[in-house]
Amino acid sequence: MSERLMQLEVLRYNPESDGETRFQSYEVPCRDEWVVLDALNYVKEHLDPTLSYRWSCHMAVCGSCGMMVNGEPKLACKAFVRDYPEHIRIEPLAHFPVERDLVTVIEDFVSKLASVKPYLIPKKEQPLSSGEYLQTPAQLKKYKQYTLCINCMLCYSACPEYGLIPAFIGPAAITLAHRYNQDSRDGGRNERQEVIAQQVGVWECNFVGACSEVCPKHVDPASALQQVKVASTMDWYKEHLMPWLNK
Amino acid sequence: MAEQVNRKPYVREVSPTRWFLRDRRYMRYMAREVTCLFIGAYTLMLLVGIARLAQGPAAYEAFLAALREPASIVFQVLTLGFALYHTTTWFNVTPKALPLQIGEEFVPGGAVAGAHYVLWALISVVILFLAGVF
Amino acid sequence: MAKSNKPIVWGLFAAGGTVSAFVIPVLVLLTLLAALGHVPTTLAYDNLRGFAASWWGKIAIFGVIFFSLWGSAHRLRITCFDFGLRADTLVATVVYAVAAVGSVATVVYLAAL
Numbered sequence: 001m002s003e004r005l006m007q008l009e010v011l012r013y014n015p016e017s018d019g020e021t022r023f024q025s026y027e028v029p030c031r032d033e034w035v036v037l038d039a040l041n042y043v044k045e046h047l048d049p050t051l052s053y054r055w056s057c058h059m060a061v062c063g064s065c066g067m068m069v070n071g072e073p074k075l076a077c078k079a080f081v082r083d084y085p086e087h088i089r090i091e092p093l094a095h096f097p098v099e100r101d102l103v104t105v106i107e108d109f110v111s112k113l114a115s116v117k118p119y120l121i122p123k124k125e126q127p128l129s130s131g132e133y134l135q136t137p138a139q140l141k142k143y144k145q146y147t148l149c150i151n152c153m154l155c156y157s158a159c160p161e162y163g164l165i166p167a168f169i170g171p172a173a174i175t176l177a178h179r180y181n182q183d184s185r186d187g188g189r190n191e192r193q194e195v196i197a198q199q200v201g202v203w204e205c206n207f208v209g210a211c212s213e214v215c216p217k218h219v220d221p222a223s224a225l226q227q228v229k230v231a232s233t234m235d236w237y238k239e240h241l242m243p244w245l246n247k
Numbered sequence: 248m249a250e251q252v253n254r255k256p257y258v259r260e261v262s263p264t265r266w267f268l269r270d271r272r273y274m275r276y277m278a279r280e281v282t283c284l285f286i287g288a289y290t291l292m293l294l295v296g297i298a299r300l301a302q303g304p305a306a307y308e309a310f311l312a313a314l315r316e317p318a319s320i321v322f323q324v325l326t327l328g329f330a331l332y333h334t335t336t337w338f339n340v341t342p343k344a345l346p347l348q349i350g351e352e353f354v355p356g357g358a359v360a361g362a363h364y365v366l367w368a369l370i371s372v373v374i375l376f377l378a379g380v381f
Numbered sequence: 382m383a384k385s386n387k388p389i390v391w392g393l394f395a396a397g398g399t400v401s402a403f404v405i406p407v408l409v410l411l412t413l414l415a416a417l418g419h420v421p422t423t424l425a426y427d428n429l430r431g432f433a434a435s436w437w438g439k440i441a442i443f444g445v446i447f448f449s450l451w452g453s454a455h456r457l458r459i460t461c462f463d464f465g466l467r468a469d470t471l472v473a474t475v476v477y478a479v480a481a482v483g484s485v486a487t488v489v490y491l492a493a494l
Contacts, residue, residue: 015255097256105256138351163261203387208276226344236388264465280460287453301490314416330405337402371407379422
Protein backbone atom coordinates (compact mmCIF):
# COMPACT_ATOMS: atom_id res chain seq x y z
CA MET A 1 0.00 0.00 0.00
CA SER A 2 1.81 3.10 -1.16
CA GLU A 3 1.28 6.67 -0.22
CA ARG A 4 1.79 9.93 -2.03
CA LEU A 5 2.41 13.23 -0.29
CA MET A 6 -0.03 15.69 -1.80
CA GLN A 7 -0.40 19.44 -1.40
CA LEU A 8 -3.99 20.50 -0.97
CA GLU A 9 -4.61 24.18 -1.58
CA VAL A 10 -8.03 24.83 -0.11
CA LEU A 11 -10.13 27.98 -0.28
CA ARG A 12 -10.94 29.31 3.18
CA TYR A 13 -13.55 31.87 4.14
CA ASN A 14 -14.84 32.70 7.57
CA PRO A 15 -17.84 35.05 7.31
CA GLU A 16 -17.38 36.18 10.89
CA SER A 17 -13.82 37.37 10.46
CA ASP A 18 -12.84 37.49 6.77
CA GLY A 19 -13.51 40.13 4.17
CA GLU A 20 -12.01 38.10 1.35
CA THR A 21 -11.42 34.48 0.56
CA ARG A 22 -7.90 33.09 0.94
CA PHE A 23 -6.11 29.84 0.24
CA GLN A 24 -4.60 27.56 2.84
CA SER A 25 -2.15 24.74 2.05
CA TYR A 26 -2.16 21.35 3.69
CA GLU A 27 0.31 18.50 3.24
CA VAL A 28 -1.63 15.22 3.15
CA PRO A 29 -0.18 11.71 2.90
CA CYS A 30 -2.69 10.11 0.53
CA ARG A 31 -3.24 6.40 0.01
CA ASP A 32 -3.45 5.27 -3.60
CA GLU A 33 -7.12 4.39 -3.41
CA TRP A 34 -8.18 7.63 -1.76
CA VAL A 35 -10.58 10.17 -3.13
CA VAL A 36 -10.31 13.92 -2.54
CA LEU A 37 -12.93 13.57 0.21
CA ASP A 38 -10.62 11.20 2.09
CA ALA A 39 -7.85 13.79 1.89
CA LEU A 40 -10.20 16.49 3.22
CA ASN A 41 -11.29 14.21 6.07
CA TYR A 42 -7.60 13.66 6.90
CA VAL A 43 -7.13 17.44 7.06
CA LYS A 44 -10.13 17.85 9.33
CA GLU A 45 -9.15 14.98 11.61
CA HIS A 46 -5.42 15.60 11.90
CA LEU A 47 -4.48 19.06 10.67
CA ASP A 48 -7.28 21.61 10.89
CA PRO A 49 -10.62 20.87 12.51
CA THR A 50 -11.96 24.29 11.46
CA LEU A 51 -12.25 23.32 7.79
CA SER A 52 -15.93 23.19 6.77
CA TYR A 53 -17.38 21.17 3.90
CA ARG A 54 -20.45 19.12 3.09
CA TRP A 55 -20.33 15.38 2.60
CA SER A 56 -22.37 12.33 3.51
CA CYS A 57 -22.56 9.08 1.62
CA HIS A 58 -19.02 8.91 0.22
CA MET A 59 -20.39 6.94 -2.73
CA ALA A 60 -21.77 9.51 -5.20
CA VAL A 61 -25.45 9.09 -4.44
CA CYS A 62 -26.27 11.87 -2.00
CA GLY A 63 -24.95 14.82 -4.00
CA SER A 64 -23.53 16.65 -0.96
CA CYS A 65 -19.80 16.90 -1.67
CA GLY A 66 -19.72 18.90 -4.89
CA MET A 67 -16.68 21.18 -5.15
CA MET A 68 -14.20 22.55 -7.68
CA VAL A 69 -11.14 20.28 -7.93
CA ASN A 70 -8.43 21.94 -10.03
CA GLY A 71 -11.07 24.14 -11.58
CA GLU A 72 -13.45 21.33 -12.55
CA PRO A 73 -16.77 20.65 -10.77
CA LYS A 74 -16.48 17.22 -9.17
CA LEU A 75 -17.94 15.16 -6.38
CA ALA A 76 -15.12 14.99 -3.83
CA CYS A 77 -16.01 11.35 -3.23
CA LYS A 78 -15.64 10.54 -6.90
CA ALA A 79 -12.38 12.40 -7.60
CA PHE A 80 -9.59 9.89 -7.19
CA VAL A 81 -6.29 11.38 -5.98
CA ARG A 82 -4.37 9.02 -8.27
CA ASP A 83 -5.80 10.96 -11.22
CA TYR A 84 -4.30 14.22 -10.00
CA PRO A 85 -0.82 15.71 -9.75
CA GLU A 86 0.68 16.40 -6.34
CA HIS A 87 -0.90 19.81 -6.12
CA ILE A 88 -4.70 19.93 -5.90
CA ARG A 89 -6.64 23.17 -5.64
CA ILE A 90 -10.00 22.80 -3.95
CA GLU A 91 -12.66 25.50 -4.08
CA PRO A 92 -16.40 25.70 -3.41
CA LEU A 93 -18.68 24.97 -6.35
CA ALA A 94 -18.50 27.81 -8.85
CA HIS A 95 -21.43 30.20 -9.42
CA PHE A 96 -22.71 29.84 -5.86
CA PRO A 97 -22.03 32.28 -3.02
CA VAL A 98 -19.62 30.99 -0.41
CA GLU A 99 -21.17 30.46 3.01
CA ARG A 100 -18.01 29.29 4.74
CA ASP A 101 -14.89 27.54 3.41
CA LEU A 102 -16.15 24.93 0.91
CA VAL A 103 -19.80 25.29 1.89
CA THR A 104 -21.94 27.13 -0.66
CA VAL A 105 -25.29 28.85 -0.35
CA ILE A 106 -27.72 26.55 -2.13
CA GLU A 107 -31.01 28.31 -1.41
CA ASP A 108 -31.28 29.61 -4.98
CA PHE A 109 -31.12 26.11 -6.42
CA VAL A 110 -33.52 24.69 -3.84
CA SER A 111 -36.14 27.33 -4.52
CA LYS A 112 -35.80 26.89 -8.28
CA LEU A 113 -36.20 23.14 -7.89
CA ALA A 114 -39.39 23.66 -5.90
CA SER A 115 -40.72 26.14 -8.45
CA VAL A 116 -40.86 23.56 -11.24
CA LYS A 117 -43.19 21.33 -9.19
CA PRO A 118 -41.01 18.22 -9.23
CA TYR A 119 -43.73 15.77 -8.27
CA LEU A 120 -46.48 13.87 -10.02
CA ILE A 121 -49.53 16.00 -10.73
CA PRO A 122 -52.21 13.50 -11.77
CA LYS A 123 -54.27 14.22 -14.86
CA LYS A 124 -57.35 13.76 -12.73
CA GLU A 125 -57.93 12.86 -9.15
CA GLN A 126 -58.37 9.15 -8.68
CA PRO A 127 -59.39 7.34 -5.50
CA LEU A 128 -57.08 4.69 -4.10
CA SER A 129 -59.66 2.07 -4.96
CA SER A 130 -59.07 2.54 -8.68
CA GLY A 131 -55.71 0.86 -8.18
CA GLU A 132 -52.18 1.70 -9.22
CA TYR A 133 -51.02 3.45 -12.39
CA LEU A 134 -49.91 1.04 -15.05
CA GLN A 135 -46.80 1.90 -17.01
CA THR A 136 -45.15 -0.07 -19.78
CA PRO A 137 -41.38 -0.47 -19.95
CA ALA A 138 -41.40 1.82 -22.98
CA GLN A 139 -43.20 4.55 -21.03
CA LEU A 140 -40.71 4.17 -18.19
CA LYS A 141 -37.74 4.35 -20.49
CA LYS A 142 -38.97 7.67 -21.82
CA TYR A 143 -38.05 9.48 -18.61
CA LYS A 144 -35.96 7.01 -16.58
CA GLN A 145 -32.63 8.63 -17.36
CA TYR A 146 -33.80 11.95 -15.95
CA THR A 147 -34.76 10.40 -12.62
CA LEU A 148 -31.13 9.76 -11.77
CA CYS A 149 -30.33 13.33 -10.73
CA ILE A 150 -28.85 13.55 -7.23
CA ASN A 151 -29.14 17.34 -7.03
CA CYS A 152 -25.38 17.75 -6.66
CA MET A 153 -25.39 21.05 -8.58
CA LEU A 154 -22.22 20.29 -10.54
CA CYS A 155 -24.20 21.23 -13.66
CA TYR A 156 -24.91 24.70 -12.28
CA SER A 157 -21.19 25.16 -11.71
CA ALA A 158 -20.37 24.07 -15.21
CA CYS A 159 -23.06 26.11 -16.90
CA PRO A 160 -21.58 29.42 -18.05
CA GLU A 161 -25.04 30.92 -18.60
CA TYR A 162 -25.91 30.33 -14.94
CA GLY A 163 -22.66 32.04 -14.02
CA LEU A 164 -23.58 35.04 -16.17
CA ILE A 165 -27.33 35.09 -15.46
CA PRO A 166 -28.05 34.04 -11.87
CA ALA A 167 -31.80 34.18 -12.54
CA PHE A 168 -31.53 31.24 -14.96
CA ILE A 169 -33.53 28.34 -13.60
CA GLY A 170 -30.75 26.00 -14.62
CA PRO A 171 -30.06 22.49 -15.89
CA ALA A 172 -31.10 20.26 -12.99
CA ALA A 173 -34.38 22.00 -12.23
CA ILE A 174 -35.50 22.09 -15.86
CA THR A 175 -34.39 18.49 -16.37
CA LEU A 176 -36.49 17.42 -13.42
CA ALA A 177 -39.49 19.29 -14.83
CA HIS A 178 -38.91 17.42 -18.10
CA ARG A 179 -38.71 14.13 -16.17
CA TYR A 180 -42.21 14.66 -14.89
CA ASN A 181 -43.52 16.02 -18.17
CA GLN A 182 -42.37 12.81 -19.85
CA ASP A 183 -43.95 10.59 -17.21
CA SER A 184 -47.14 8.99 -18.55
CA ARG A 185 -48.74 9.22 -15.11
CA ASP A 186 -48.34 12.99 -14.99
CA GLY A 187 -50.73 15.71 -16.15
CA GLY A 188 -48.96 18.82 -14.84
CA ARG A 189 -47.07 19.91 -17.92
CA ASN A 190 -49.02 23.13 -18.42
CA GLU A 191 -48.32 24.21 -14.86
CA ARG A 192 -44.62 23.56 -15.25
CA GLN A 193 -44.53 25.34 -18.61
CA GLU A 194 -45.48 28.57 -16.86
CA VAL A 195 -42.11 28.40 -15.14
CA ILE A 196 -39.76 26.75 -17.61
CA ALA A 197 -41.08 28.46 -20.73
CA GLN A 198 -40.08 31.87 -19.35
CA GLN A 199 -37.02 33.66 -20.63
CA VAL A 200 -35.14 32.66 -17.47
CA GLY A 201 -36.40 29.14 -17.96
CA VAL A 202 -35.11 27.02 -20.77
CA TRP A 203 -34.48 30.02 -23.06
CA GLU A 204 -31.31 31.10 -21.28
CA CYS A 205 -29.77 27.81 -22.30
CA ASN A 206 -27.45 28.01 -25.32
CA PHE A 207 -26.63 24.32 -25.42
CA VAL A 208 -23.05 24.72 -24.27
CA GLY A 209 -23.39 21.14 -23.06
CA ALA A 210 -21.00 21.53 -20.13
CA CYS A 211 -23.72 20.40 -17.73
CA SER A 212 -23.93 16.96 -19.31
CA GLU A 213 -20.17 16.65 -19.43
CA VAL A 214 -19.74 17.09 -15.67
CA CYS A 215 -22.84 15.19 -14.50
CA PRO A 216 -21.61 12.32 -12.29
CA LYS A 217 -24.78 10.28 -12.87
CA HIS A 218 -24.90 10.64 -16.67
CA VAL A 219 -28.32 12.25 -16.57
CA ASP A 220 -27.54 14.31 -19.69
CA PRO A 221 -29.43 17.47 -18.66
CA ALA A 222 -28.45 19.19 -21.90
CA SER A 223 -30.55 16.74 -23.88
CA ALA A 224 -33.52 17.31 -21.57
CA LEU A 225 -33.27 21.07 -22.04
CA GLN A 226 -33.14 20.83 -25.84
CA GLN A 227 -36.20 18.57 -25.78
CA VAL A 228 -37.96 21.15 -23.61
CA LYS A 229 -37.09 23.82 -26.18
CA VAL A 230 -38.51 21.72 -29.01
CA ALA A 231 -41.68 20.99 -27.03
CA SER A 232 -42.05 24.63 -25.95
CA THR A 233 -41.64 25.80 -29.55
CA MET A 234 -44.34 23.43 -30.75
CA ASP A 235 -46.50 24.64 -27.86
CA TRP A 236 -45.95 28.24 -28.86
CA TYR A 237 -47.00 27.64 -32.46
CA LYS A 238 -50.06 25.69 -31.35
CA GLU A 239 -51.03 28.44 -28.91
CA HIS A 240 -50.56 31.26 -31.36
CA LEU A 241 -51.60 29.68 -34.65
CA MET A 242 -54.36 27.41 -33.39
CA PRO A 243 -55.71 29.12 -30.26
CA TRP A 244 -58.99 27.30 -30.59
CA LEU A 245 -57.26 24.10 -29.53
CA ASN A 246 -58.00 23.49 -25.88
CA LYS A 247 -54.92 23.60 -23.66
CA MET B 248 -31.11 28.04 22.71
CA ALA B 249 -31.11 30.11 19.53
CA GLU B 250 -27.81 31.69 18.58
CA GLN B 251 -27.54 34.64 16.28
CA VAL B 252 -25.82 33.29 13.17
CA ASN B 253 -23.97 35.97 11.26
CA ARG B 254 -24.12 35.08 7.59
CA LYS B 255 -22.08 37.02 5.10
CA PRO B 256 -21.98 34.98 1.91
CA TYR B 257 -19.11 35.82 -0.41
CA VAL B 258 -20.04 36.24 -4.06
CA ARG B 259 -17.35 35.33 -6.59
CA GLU B 260 -17.73 37.47 -9.71
CA VAL B 261 -17.68 35.99 -13.20
CA SER B 262 -16.13 38.11 -15.94
CA PRO B 263 -18.76 38.66 -18.65
CA THR B 264 -16.06 39.12 -21.29
CA ARG B 265 -13.38 36.61 -20.28
CA TRP B 266 -15.26 33.70 -18.71
CA PHE B 267 -14.70 31.43 -21.71
CA LEU B 268 -10.94 31.83 -21.66
CA ARG B 269 -10.51 29.77 -18.51
CA ASP B 270 -11.65 26.43 -19.88
CA ARG B 271 -11.07 24.37 -23.07
CA ARG B 272 -14.69 23.27 -23.05
CA TYR B 273 -15.86 26.88 -23.15
CA MET B 274 -13.41 27.74 -25.93
CA ARG B 275 -14.80 24.94 -28.07
CA TYR B 276 -18.29 26.29 -27.45
CA MET B 277 -17.26 29.81 -28.51
CA ALA B 278 -15.57 28.41 -31.62
CA ARG B 279 -18.86 26.76 -32.51
CA GLU B 280 -20.74 29.97 -31.89
CA VAL B 281 -18.51 32.18 -34.01
CA THR B 282 -19.13 29.93 -37.00
CA CYS B 283 -22.25 32.10 -37.41
CA LEU B 284 -20.07 35.12 -38.26
CA PHE B 285 -18.56 33.37 -41.25
CA ILE B 286 -21.70 31.53 -42.33
CA GLY B 287 -23.76 34.72 -41.99
CA ALA B 288 -21.23 36.81 -43.92
CA TYR B 289 -21.01 34.13 -46.60
CA THR B 290 -24.80 34.03 -46.94
CA LEU B 291 -24.82 37.80 -47.43
CA MET B 292 -22.16 37.26 -50.09
CA LEU B 293 -24.49 34.78 -51.82
CA LEU B 294 -27.22 37.42 -51.66
CA VAL B 295 -24.90 39.92 -53.31
CA GLY B 296 -24.19 37.31 -55.98
CA ILE B 297 -27.90 36.94 -56.69
CA ALA B 298 -28.25 40.71 -56.81
CA ARG B 299 -25.40 40.99 -59.32
CA LEU B 300 -26.94 38.17 -61.32
CA ALA B 301 -30.16 40.16 -61.56
CA GLN B 302 -28.24 43.28 -62.57
CA GLY B 303 -26.87 41.79 -65.77
CA PRO B 304 -23.80 40.04 -67.19
CA ALA B 305 -21.34 42.89 -66.53
CA ALA B 306 -22.32 43.12 -62.86
CA TYR B 307 -22.13 39.35 -62.47
CA GLU B 308 -18.69 39.18 -64.10
CA ALA B 309 -17.51 41.85 -61.66
CA PHE B 310 -18.84 39.66 -58.83
CA LEU B 311 -16.92 36.64 -60.10
CA ALA B 312 -13.81 38.78 -60.43
CA ALA B 313 -14.19 39.93 -56.81
CA LEU B 314 -14.46 36.26 -55.81
CA ARG B 315 -11.00 35.73 -57.24
CA GLU B 316 -9.42 38.34 -54.93
CA PRO B 317 -6.96 36.84 -52.41
CA ALA B 318 -8.96 38.25 -49.50
CA SER B 319 -12.05 36.52 -50.83
CA ILE B 320 -10.24 33.22 -51.18
CA VAL B 321 -8.90 33.43 -47.64
CA PHE B 322 -12.40 34.28 -46.37
CA GLN B 323 -13.92 31.34 -48.22
CA VAL B 324 -11.31 28.89 -46.99
CA LEU B 325 -11.94 30.05 -43.42
CA THR B 326 -15.68 29.84 -44.02
CA LEU B 327 -15.33 26.28 -45.28
CA GLY B 328 -13.50 25.33 -42.09
CA PHE B 329 -16.05 27.00 -39.85
CA ALA B 330 -18.96 25.63 -41.88
CA LEU B 331 -17.62 22.10 -41.49
CA TYR B 332 -17.26 22.66 -37.75
CA HIS B 333 -20.85 23.88 -37.61
CA THR B 334 -22.04 20.87 -39.59
CA THR B 335 -20.28 18.31 -37.42
CA THR B 336 -21.26 19.91 -34.12
CA TRP B 337 -24.85 20.29 -35.33
CA PHE B 338 -25.25 16.70 -36.51
CA ASN B 339 -23.60 15.29 -33.39
CA VAL B 340 -26.07 16.97 -31.04
CA THR B 341 -29.25 16.57 -33.10
CA PRO B 342 -30.06 13.15 -31.53
CA LYS B 343 -30.09 14.82 -28.10
CA ALA B 344 -32.76 17.30 -29.09
CA LEU B 345 -34.86 14.81 -31.05
CA PRO B 346 -34.64 11.40 -29.39
CA LEU B 347 -36.27 8.63 -31.38
CA GLN B 348 -37.94 5.90 -29.37
CA ILE B 349 -38.86 2.82 -31.34
CA GLY B 350 -40.67 0.31 -29.18
CA GLU B 351 -38.90 0.33 -25.88
CA GLU B 352 -35.43 1.38 -26.93
CA PHE B 353 -34.11 4.66 -28.21
CA VAL B 354 -32.33 4.71 -31.55
CA PRO B 355 -28.65 5.19 -30.66
CA GLY B 356 -27.45 8.74 -31.11
CA GLY B 357 -24.66 7.56 -33.35
CA ALA B 358 -27.17 6.09 -35.79
CA VAL B 359 -29.18 9.30 -35.97
CA ALA B 360 -26.06 11.43 -36.43
CA GLY B 361 -24.72 8.91 -38.94
CA ALA B 362 -27.89 9.17 -40.98
CA HIS B 363 -27.40 12.94 -41.10
CA TYR B 364 -23.86 12.53 -42.39
CA VAL B 365 -25.01 10.13 -45.09
CA LEU B 366 -27.80 12.50 -46.13
CA TRP B 367 -25.30 15.37 -46.13
CA ALA B 368 -22.93 13.46 -48.40
CA LEU B 369 -25.80 12.64 -50.76
CA ILE B 370 -27.06 16.22 -50.89
CA SER B 371 -23.54 17.53 -51.47
CA VAL B 372 -22.92 15.09 -54.31
CA VAL B 373 -26.26 15.97 -55.90
CA ILE B 374 -25.52 19.69 -55.68
CA LEU B 375 -22.05 19.21 -57.11
CA PHE B 376 -23.56 17.20 -59.96
CA LEU B 377 -26.24 19.80 -60.66
CA ALA B 378 -23.54 22.47 -60.63
CA GLY B 379 -21.75 20.62 -63.36
CA VAL B 380 -18.61 19.85 -61.36
CA PHE B 381 -18.86 16.30 -62.71
CA MET C 382 -42.60 36.47 -15.87
CA ALA C 383 -44.80 35.43 -18.73
CA LYS C 384 -43.95 32.72 -21.18
CA SER C 385 -41.26 33.89 -23.54
CA ASN C 386 -41.65 34.55 -27.25
CA LYS C 387 -38.22 33.12 -27.88
CA PRO C 388 -39.76 30.08 -29.67
CA ILE C 389 -40.28 32.17 -32.81
CA VAL C 390 -36.63 32.94 -33.32
CA TRP C 391 -35.46 29.67 -31.88
CA GLY C 392 -37.57 27.74 -34.38
CA LEU C 393 -36.01 29.80 -37.18
CA PHE C 394 -32.58 29.21 -35.69
CA ALA C 395 -33.15 25.46 -35.54
CA ALA C 396 -34.29 25.41 -39.17
CA GLY C 397 -31.48 27.77 -40.18
CA GLY C 398 -28.80 25.77 -38.45
CA THR C 399 -30.04 22.62 -40.14
CA VAL C 400 -30.15 24.16 -43.62
CA SER C 401 -26.70 25.72 -43.31
CA ALA C 402 -25.28 22.49 -41.88
CA PHE C 403 -26.43 20.59 -44.94
CA VAL C 404 -25.67 22.99 -47.80
CA ILE C 405 -23.21 25.70 -46.83
CA PRO C 406 -20.08 23.52 -47.04
CA VAL C 407 -20.80 22.36 -50.59
CA LEU C 408 -21.78 25.89 -51.65
CA VAL C 409 -18.50 27.27 -50.32
CA LEU C 410 -16.77 24.55 -52.29
CA LEU C 411 -18.52 25.74 -55.44
CA THR C 412 -17.67 29.42 -54.97
CA LEU C 413 -14.12 28.48 -54.03
CA LEU C 414 -13.81 26.56 -57.29
CA ALA C 415 -15.08 29.66 -59.09
CA ALA C 416 -12.64 31.81 -57.16
CA LEU C 417 -9.75 29.57 -58.15
CA GLY C 418 -10.61 29.92 -61.83
CA HIS C 419 -12.70 26.78 -62.41
CA VAL C 420 -16.16 28.26 -62.57
CA PRO C 421 -18.62 25.34 -62.26
CA THR C 422 -20.89 25.14 -65.30
CA THR C 423 -24.07 26.15 -63.51
CA LEU C 424 -22.38 29.22 -62.02
CA ALA C 425 -21.79 30.67 -65.47
CA TYR C 426 -24.03 33.69 -66.07
CA ASP C 427 -26.51 32.20 -68.55
CA ASN C 428 -26.90 28.89 -66.71
CA LEU C 429 -27.29 30.51 -63.31
CA ARG C 430 -29.88 32.90 -64.68
CA GLY C 431 -31.73 29.95 -66.13
CA PHE C 432 -31.63 28.20 -62.77
CA ALA C 433 -32.80 31.29 -60.91
CA ALA C 434 -35.57 31.82 -63.42
CA SER C 435 -37.14 28.43 -62.68
CA TRP C 436 -39.67 28.26 -59.88
CA TRP C 437 -37.82 25.54 -58.00
CA GLY C 438 -34.54 27.40 -58.44
CA LYS C 439 -36.13 30.43 -56.79
CA ILE C 440 -37.43 28.31 -53.94
CA ALA C 441 -34.02 26.71 -53.40
CA ILE C 442 -32.12 30.01 -53.49
CA PHE C 443 -34.62 31.75 -51.22
CA GLY C 444 -34.71 28.81 -48.83
CA VAL C 445 -30.95 28.67 -48.44
CA ILE C 446 -30.47 32.42 -48.00
CA PHE C 447 -33.54 32.95 -45.78
CA PHE C 448 -32.89 30.14 -43.30
CA SER C 449 -29.13 30.58 -43.24
CA LEU C 450 -29.53 34.32 -42.53
CA TRP C 451 -32.01 33.86 -39.69
CA GLY C 452 -30.07 30.98 -38.15
CA SER C 453 -26.85 33.01 -38.20
CA ALA C 454 -28.62 36.13 -36.94
CA HIS C 455 -29.98 34.40 -33.85
CA ARG C 456 -26.70 32.70 -33.08
CA LEU C 457 -24.90 36.03 -33.48
CA ARG C 458 -27.28 37.55 -30.95
CA ILE C 459 -26.36 34.85 -28.44
CA THR C 460 -22.66 35.16 -29.27
CA CYS C 461 -22.69 38.90 -28.63
CA PHE C 462 -24.18 38.28 -25.20
CA ASP C 463 -21.59 35.58 -24.49
CA PHE C 464 -18.83 38.02 -25.41
CA GLY C 465 -20.15 40.43 -22.79
CA LEU C 466 -22.21 42.70 -25.01
CA ARG C 467 -25.25 42.85 -22.74
CA ALA C 468 -27.53 45.19 -24.71
CA ASP C 469 -29.61 42.23 -25.89
CA THR C 470 -32.62 44.16 -27.20
CA LEU C 471 -30.40 46.40 -29.30
CA VAL C 472 -28.35 43.49 -30.65
CA ALA C 473 -31.48 41.47 -31.40
CA THR C 474 -33.04 44.38 -33.28
CA VAL C 475 -29.91 44.86 -35.40
CA VAL C 476 -29.34 41.20 -36.29
CA TYR C 477 -32.97 40.43 -37.02
CA ALA C 478 -33.28 43.64 -39.06
CA VAL C 479 -30.35 42.55 -41.22
CA ALA C 480 -31.91 39.12 -41.66
CA ALA C 481 -35.27 40.68 -42.52
CA VAL C 482 -33.80 43.14 -45.02
CA GLY C 483 -31.76 40.33 -46.53
CA SER C 484 -34.82 38.13 -46.86
CA VAL C 485 -36.82 40.90 -48.57
CA ALA C 486 -33.90 41.74 -50.85
CA THR C 487 -33.64 38.10 -51.89
CA VAL C 488 -37.32 38.06 -52.86
CA VAL C 489 -36.96 41.31 -54.79
CA TYR C 490 -33.94 40.15 -56.77
CA LEU C 491 -35.38 36.71 -57.42
CA ALA C 492 -38.56 38.31 -58.71
CA ALA C 493 -36.45 40.23 -61.22
CA LEU C 494 -34.84 37.07 -62.52
